[in-house]
Amino acid sequence: MTQSLILSTLTKTYQGVPALRDVSLSVAPGERVALLGHNGAGKSTMMKIILGLIGHDSGTVEVLGGAPGSAGAREGTAYLPENVAFHPALTGLEQMRHYLRLRGEPVGTAMDLLARVGLADAARRRIGTYSKGMRQRVGLAQALIGRPRLLVLDEPTSGLDPVSRRDFYELLDGLAAEGASILLSSHALTEVEARTDRLVILSGGVVVTQGALTDLRRQADLPVMLHVTPRDGARDDLAAALPQGRMNGTGVHLHCAQDDKLATLRRITGLGDMVSDIDVIPPSLEAIYSHFSRRDGQ
Ligand SMILES: Nc1ncnc2c1ncn2[C@@H]1O[C@H](COP(=O)(O)OP(=O)(O)OP(=O)(O)O)[C@@H](O)[C@H]1O
Known part of the structure; x- marks a missing residue:
C-alpha cells in the first residue's frame, strides 16, 4: 500500500543543536498514529517539516507522494496547531466561510463542517464568546475543509472535556475509516492508547520505539x-x-x-x-x- 507519509533518516538541527536525529516513520492510509514525547522531544519540529514550514538537514520526507510544501502535499494535508487563534469578533460561521474562500471551496459547506464538530448551535455566535474547547473544535472544522488525506494534529484534545474528547476521536475514526491518515501528538497517554493504531515514542529527537501497544508492552518487558x-x-x-x-x-x-x-x-x-x-x-x-x-x- 502506498504510504501517505514517509520520513526516512530525517535529521534537523537548530543552530547546531539536534532537534531530530535519524527519524524514520511512515503512516498508511486509514492509519491513526500517535506521536508521544516529553516537552522538547521534537514533535512540533517534525510536524513543521512535514508541512513544509521549515526545512531539514538530511534524510527524506515524502508527503502524499510529493515534497513537503508542494502543491499536492498542501492540498491534501490538514493541520491543527496546538494553539488555534481566531478572530474573536467573527462568528464561527463567518470564520469558516473565510477559510473556505481562502481554500477555494464552496462557502455553503461552512455549516455542515461546524455541525460535524458539534458547533451548529453556536455557529452564529462570536468566537470571542466560545470556550477553549469550542475554539479547538473550530480548528478541527477548519482542518476538515477539502476532505484531507493526511491530518497532522498537534495536541488536538488539549482543553477538551471528556465528552468532547470522545466525540473528537469518533470523528477521527470516521475519517480514518474513509482512508485518511492521521498523525497526532498528545500528552494524554491513556486516551491515545485506546484510540490510535500505532504509538511512536520520541525522546530527545530520536524515535526510541514504535508499534502497537501490545508490541511496546512486550518490548518493555515490565x-x-x-x-x-x-x-x-x-x-x-x-x-x-x-x-x-x-x-x-x-x-x-x-x-x-x-x-x-x-x-x-x-x-x-x-x-x-x-x-x-x-x-x-x-x-x-x-x-x-x-x-x-x-x-x-x-
Ligand atoms: N526555532 C528554534 N530555534 C532553536 N531551537 C528550537 C527552535 N524550535 C525548537 N527548538 C528546540 O528543538 C527541540 C525540539 O522542540 P519541539 O518544539 O519540536 O518539541 P516538542 O516535542 O514539540 O515539545 P512540546 O511538547 O513542548 O511542544 C527543543 O530542544 C527546542 O528547544
Whole structure:
C-alpha cells in the first residue's frame, strides 16, 4: 500500500543543536498514529517539516507522494496547531466561510463542517464568546475543509472535556475509516492508547520505539502486578503464603516478570480456598512510556 507519509533518516538541527536525529516513520492510509514525547522531544519540529514550514538537514520526507510544501502535499494535508487563534469578533460561521474562500471551496459547506464538530448551535455566535474547547473544535472544522488525506494534529484534545474528547476521536475514526491518515501528538497517554493504531515514542529527537501497544508492552518487558483478594478470615494465611507480596486494605499486591506470570498464577490458584479473587494488572502506558523515555536518558 502506498504510504501517505514517509520520513526516512530525517535529521534537523537548530543552530547546531539536534532537534531530530535519524527519524524514520511512515503512516498508511486509514492509519491513526500517535506521536508521544516529553516537552522538547521534537514533535512540533517534525510536524513543521512535514508541512513544509521549515526545512531539514538530511534524510527524506515524502508527503502524499510529493515534497513537503508542494502543491499536492498542501492540498491534501490538514493541520491543527496546538494553539488555534481566531478572530474573536467573527462568528464561527463567518470564520469558516473565510477559510473556505481562502481554500477555494464552496462557502455553503461552512455549516455542515461546524455541525460535524458539534458547533451548529453556536455557529452564529462570536468566537470571542466560545470556550477553549469550542475554539479547538473550530480548528478541527477548519482542518476538515477539502476532505484531507493526511491530518497532522498537534495536541488536538488539549482543553477538551471528556465528552468532547470522545466525540473528537469518533470523528477521527470516521475519517480514518474513509482512508485518511492521521498523525497526532498528545500528552494524554491513556486516551491515545485506546484510540490510535500505532504509538511512536520520541525522546530527545530520536524515535526510541514504535508499534502497537501490545508490541511496546512486550518490548518493555515490565513486571505485571497481581492483586490477590483473600476469602473471609483467610487474610493472615494468604499473607503468610505469599511472603513476597505486600498486604494492603483489600488483599496482597505482588509483582512478577512477564515470563513468570502463568507460573505465579498457578501457584496462587493452588492456594485453593484462601483466595477469593485475582486481578492481573498489566503495566500502564504511563509506565511503558517512562521506561522508553528514561532509556534515552531523559
Ligand atoms: N526555532 C528554534 N530555534 C532553536 N531551537 C528550537 C527552535 N524550535 C525548537 N527548538 C528546540 O528543538 C527541540 C525540539 O522542540 P519541539 O518544539 O519540536 O518539541 P516538542 O516535542 O514539540 O515539545 P512540546 O511538547 O513542548 O511542544 C527543543 O530542544 C527546542 O528547544
